[in-house]
Amino acid sequence: MRSEMEKDILKVLITEEELQKRIAELGEAIYERFQGRRPLFLGVLKGSFVFMADLVRACQLKSDVEFIAVSSYENATVSSGRVKINHDLQQDITGRDLIIVEDILDSGSTLAFLKDYFLTKGAASITIVTLLDKPSRRTKAITADFAGFEVPNEFVVGYGLDYCQEYRNVPYIGVLKPEVYAG
Template sequence: MIRDEIEEILITEEEIQAKCRELGKQITEEYNGRFPLVVGVLKGAMPFMGDLTKRIDTHIEMDFMDVSSYGAGMVSSGEVKIVKDLDTSVEGRDVLILEDIIDSGLTLSYLVKLFHYRKAKTVKVVTLLDKPDGRKIDLVPDMAGFIVPDAFVVGYGLDYAERYRNLPYIGVLKSEIYES
């Protein structure tokens, strides 16, 4: 069982789902009638994108961008690479970027700048998790689900070496897993 590799569950499946309903309501009110372009950042945002968008009760367009920090290490290298770009033009659009976590802030600050450069009308950020202790660049999300401590968290989109994304909860990985 994967659960045996998890030290502690930080945020349960029920808490995540309740947060998606709450954020979905907020997004519905804010973007009602504006047909925002909701951009999921692959791969981590995939489960959040699925659950949150189901709670938005106004028309949206969905698109995806695959960006990754260079290197496969645990620490972000600071360089961002576009693996897959959007299919849609953001020009004149209200763009809402969905992320699983903001750590250093480098991925999102890059995307926010890119979408402004491409002449988006507005660019806002909603993240499920915010890890303020990891920040290397000043970036404050417009909406955040939960604040997490500076621990190695996995699950619900967040991976360690591409594993654990499929967990329905957020947990702290046992140190023996990444030390071995």
């Protein structure tokens, strides 16, 4: 496959095949936990959209989907720690079982904020699913209920994750060359 982004990738960290296998496993585990209930899958935009589409298909539950857009990076490589809601929920979540779908659990600022926010809006339960977990960067006391892969403290892109809105369409998780974002 031809790609103009390939030259910016230092190395492939997680292949397409590894992603699909692990997402199938996550889908099965979530199905087992929520069977007989009607959870609301809540994607954190923009990074989670690719993962969420595959996860919802892998998890054959009667469910609903919703999205929230937040920002804490503002085109930087490190979270500012301040979370801003850019697009809020479009439905009442009172009494709902929420499954928050995130691309990466890094500092934890976004997910800690969202968990508190959704609890104040009346969610019955909150389950956090993240494709990537980077515990070495955690500054908030939060963990995922389901995590796809633990990754080292390197700048990763692909499969929804971006740098300055680019690289989301790379079909694997790759480490971005430092010269691309340094400067």
